[in-house]
Amino acid sequence: QVQLVESGGGLVQPGGSLRLSCVASRTIFSLDAMAWYRQAPGEQRELVASMSLGGRTNYADAVKGRFAISRDSAKNTVYLQMNSLEPEDTAVYYCNANVLGRLSWGQGTQVTVSS
Numbered sequence: 001q002v003q004l005v006e007s008g009g010g011l012v013q014p015g016g017s018l019r020l021s022c023v024a025s026r027t028i029f030s031l032d033a034m035a036w037y038r039q040a041p042g043e044q045r046e047l048v049a050s051m052s053l054g055g056r057t058n059y060a061d062a063v064k065g066r067f068a069i070s071r072d073s074a075k076n077t078v079y080l081q082m083n084s085l086e087p088e089d090t091a092v093y094y095c096n097a098n099v100l101g102r103l104s105w106g107q108g109t110q111v112t113v114s115s
Contacts, residue, residue: 002026002097002104009093009109012085016113020080022095022106028076029053033098036069036080038091038111045094049080062088085113 003025012018020036028034035050049069050058057069068081078095090113095106 001102002031002099004095004097004104004106006093006095006106006109009111011112011114013115014086014113016085017081017083018085018111020082020093020095020109020111022078022080024076024078024097026076028071028073028078031097031099034069034071034078035096035098036078037094037096038089039094039108040091043091048093051078082111085111087113089113 005023006020008018008020010018033050033052036048037045038048039045046060048060048063049067051069051071059067066084071078090111092108092110094108097104
């Protein structure tokens, strides 16, 4: 089991930026993949971005060109840089780790995009 702690959420105006962080309790190179998901009120949780152990990234169509996932192995941390934020990006954002098919989740961090 991996413990994950997210941070960096908050209130931002449309067009603004935020960077989310997810600190893992073990080296991220022991994880098969890490990802960011989000869940808006009344909606299902959806994949936002993922990164494999080899560094391959994948993005939801809605965030391509605006969001970027990255990692810092020295800090056991995965980031989600979010630019050009839109009200539709408002959601609770969750960090996820996959180890041999077993998923671990963080507690989530709220992102609100509003003027």
